[in-house]
Amino acid sequence: MKPRYSIQQQSKQAGKGWWSWSVWLDGTERDLERVESVRYLLHPTFAEPEVEVRNRSRKFRLDSSGWGEFLLRAFVRMKNGKVQQLSHWLKLDEASPKETTGGGQLEEAFPQLKVFLAASVVDRPQVLALRNALIKNNVQLVGAEDAIKIGEPWFKSVSKAVGDSDVMVLVNTDATRNWVPEEVGMAMKANKPVYSVEVGSMDVKIPGLESTKSIRVKGLGDAAAMADRIVGDLRSLVLARQSKPTSLK
Numbered sequence: 045m046k047p048r049y050s051i052q053q054q055s056k057q058a059g060k061g062w063w064s065w066s067v068w069l070d071g072t073e074r075d076l077e078r079v080e081s082v083r084y085l086l087h088p089t090f091a092e093p094e095v096e097v098r099n100r101s102r103k104f105r106l107d108s109s110g111w112g113e114f115l116l117r118a119f120v121r122m123k124n125g126k127v128q129q130l131s132h133w134l135k136l137d138e139a140s141p142k143e144t145t146g147g148g149q150l151e152e153a154f155p156q157l158k159v160f161l162a163a164s165v166v167d168r169p170q171v172l173a174l175r176n177a178l179i180k181n182n183v184q185l186v187g188a189e190d191a192i193k194i195g196e197p198w199f200k201s202v203s204k205a206v207g208d209s210d211v212m213v214l215v216n217t218d219a220t221r222n223w224v225p226e227e228v229g230m231a232m233k234a235n236k237p238v239y240s241v242e243v244g245s246m247d248v249k250i251p252g253l254e255s256t257k258s259i260r261v262k263g264l265g266d267a268a269a270m271a272d273r274i275v276g277d278l279r280s281l282v283l284a285r286q287s288k289p290t291s292l293k
C-alpha cells in the first residue's frame with residue numbers, strides 16, 4: 045500500500061503584519077520511517093527558497109516567518125529513492141494554532157517536464173546514460189539532433205525546440221565551450237531556466253550562466269544515478285519561474 049502523507053502547519057502573529065509559522069510532514073509512524081528527507085519549495089523571494097530537512101524526530105519540521113500567504117510545495121524523498129510531491133497553501137490568520145493547522149494535497153502526477161538537453165557531440169556516448177535515466181523519471185526529452193528537420197535551417201529548428209521546452213539541461217564539460225553556447229543563448233532569449241550538470245573538476249565558464257542552478261558530478265555515470273534529484277531540481281526551477289514575483293519575506 046502506497047504511504048500517504050500531508051503537510052500540516054501552525055501560524056502565530058509575531059508583530060504587526062508579521063507571522064511566525066511552521067510546517068511539517070504528517071503520516072503514520074511506519075510511513076514516516078520510510079522518509080529520508082523533505083525538500084520544501086517556498087516563494088522564490090525568500091532568501092533561501094529551497095530548504096531540505098532531514099530531522100525525522102520532528103516530522104521534518106520547518107520553522108520560518110514572513111508576512112504573506114503562498115503555495116508551498118514539498119518533495120518527499122523516500123529511502124528507496126522515490127519522490128512524492130505535496131502542495132499546501134500556507135495560511136496566516138488570527139485563529140488559534142489548532143484552527144490554523146491544515147493538510148496539504150498529494151499531487152499524484154506532476155505535469156511531464158519538457159526538457160531540452162544541450163550537450164556536445166563529443167560527449168554523446170556518455171550522455172546517453174543520463175538521457176535514459178531522465179526519460180525513466182517521466183521527462184520528455186529533446187536534443188539538437190532530435191529537433192533538426194530536413195529542409196529547415198538548423199538554427200530555426202533548434203530554437204523552436206528550446207522555446208517549446210520548460211527548461212534546458214546543460215551538460216557542461218571541457219568540450220562544451222566549442223559546441224553549445226549558441227543553444228544556451230537560445231534558452232536565455234526565450235527566458236527558459238538553465239540547469240547545468242558540471243562534470244569533473246574543470247570550471248568551464250559560459251557567459252550568462254554565472255548564477256544558474258547546477259550540480260557537480262565526477263562523471264556522467266554519477267549524473268545518471270542522481271537523475272531523480274536532478275528532476276526534482278528541474279521541477280523546482282520551473283515552479284519558481286511560474287510563481288508570482290511579489291516579495292513575501
